Amino acid sequence: MSLFDYFDQVFSDYTLRTITLGTAVLGAACGMLGSFAVLRKQSLLGDAISHAALPGIALAFLITGTKDTNLLLMGALISGLIGTFWIRGIIKKTHLKTDTALGLILSLFFGFGMLLLTFIQKQPNANQAGLDKYLFGQAATLVESDVTLMIFVTLMCALVLLLFWKEFKILLFDADFTKTLGFNTRFIDILITFFIVLAIVLGLQTVGVVLMSALLLAPAAAARQWTNRLSSMILLAALFGAFSGVFGTAISASQNNLSTGPVIVLVAAVFVLISFVFSPGRGLLFRELRFRQNRRDLQLKKTLQLMHSIAKTHDDISHPHAIRILNNFQGFTKRSLQKMEEKQWITLQQHHWSLTEKGYFAAENMFNETTHDESTN
Template sequence: MTLPDLLNNLLFDYTVRTVALGAMVLGVVSGALGTFALLRKQSLLGDAVSHAALPGVVIAFLLTRSKASIVLILGAAIAGWLATIWMMNIVKHTRVKEDNALGLVLSVFFGFGLMLLTFTQRLPDSRQAGLDSFLFGQAATLLTRDVLTMAALGGISLLLIGVFWKEFKLLSFDREFAASLGFPISFLDILLTTLLVIAIVIGLQAVGVVLMSAMVVAPAAAARQWTDRLGVMLFLSSFFGALAGLIGALISSLGSGLSTGPVVVLSISVIVLVSLFFAPNRGLFWRWVRQRRNRRKLRIGSVLSNLYTLGSQHGDPKHAHSIEVLRAMNYGRGGVQRSLLTLEERGHVVREDEHKWALTESGLEEARKITQQSPQSE
């Protein structure tokens, strides 16, 4: 399929368009809320909340006998919210710490939901069929109505982030300071967590329980590499989330067996990898380049100052010395030959014969500068 075909599908094929829109909405919202989650070290909360949503979905269905996404999302949100509150209480009141409390709440709620789900499936009510797709994610079942629900809830969340921008910023970076200024910390804490829960549950239907956790962590982790400013990070994170949603939806429309959820997650994973390696300043590739450059500089300086030291012991600063001596002095460092050639290019040393090197006038000056800088010379 060619690119124009893809674009054509995106614009005019109902399923592709709906799935792509749904995945993008989910990417924007979870990207934005994920930013705060990442900074507050709550990355795995997404995993816990998405699993914990299951009993809420089943109970919401049992109470209303409806499978409208707004009903199920509300049920999921309430369960996810209760799970989060319970988790925070466990951490606060016992010595069971965050990580364990997350695992505990996640598995217990999911197990409870599973029990309810299987119980429901054996009821003589055929309407429950397909309830599990809400959790295991089947983007292809998304309807325009579902996407609108997602967009409405997501829009409200984003609006609230805008309203409480200053407070959330302060809360994420310096809780104690925020508390000392008299901000209602627990209220803000719960509000921000609630928004995160909403962001997670609106994505469940599209990508499923397991993969939703990635949509909270990954866009934010990628965005974090590019900037140190919260506003920019939030924008980038949403952008990455949306981009992954779009790419994922398009790729999955290409072939059978490519369900949207996993493809979206792989797309965002690629974005994370690229960011980890190539983001300016923080990127691993640039870090490697910097280290190489520094090491090289250090080596050259070391050879130069060695020649100088040898010279001053010899009484004649410009006396030529064998490369072997320099190699011995730089044992384990290597690259002596290369450093000498670089120095020769700069006119700091001259080659006396095959193996002997001597400082020039400019080399002498350079070496003095280096040795005076370093505390060893004293």
């Protein structure tokens, strides 16, 4: 199946439509909530929560004896919340840093989860087969009820964001100021964390424990490169996440032996790469272009100042001077002379140059600004 065939069949085929809609909604929810994790500098939180959810899945199976998706995800949610509050407790009650607490909970819960999975696999009950799909995800198992739950949770997240928008925004950028305004910062913080945990748990079935943090952070990291506004960042992150889900599913379905979860994460990584290179404000390409432009402007101004100092030795600023007296000057290039002539700072006559009135005043202004800066320092 080619990509064109996939998009042609996506609206008529139940399985393709369900998986595509589910991954798109999941990507949008992760993009929205991942923005808060990125801005709060808690990028490892998603990784820790997703790994902390694994023992909850295994325990839910051991207790119930069934592979009911809702029960397994409920166990993952409880386990993820326990891991989250343990992280908060370690940070507040001890002298350990945030990254240390995240690493401890991640390794502890994931190790315990793998131990339980190993134990389950050795049981004589055939129902445990396929339980390890939560490690790497299996989008093909999505059904309409799963997608409905994702849509409901995503809409609920959007509603909560609208209701507590002011509180979330203030808390993100100045927690101490939020306290002075009388807001309950602990409640707001717990609310954000709860929805992040909820989004991660919903994505375990599709992307898996190992890759879930990437889907949470990649769209937000990409969106951060394009804007400085929180609202714009959340919207862009949701779009990047949704497109990652759609195109990742399309590529996976059109090729043989490609898992959907990893492909979605790779597509999200492509969005990050493109954003890092081509975004106008922070992109590496435009940063390099601005650097070169600034360097050319600096060379231009240094050459003009040298010309000004030479021209001041004559009563007539339009007195012609040979170009060769500039050859030993580091900022001089033939291109810089052409640019200065375009700006009408100088006139060129064969191998001679002379300052214009406009160039003289431009040089005087630069000299005055330099003198002022040196005096203030």
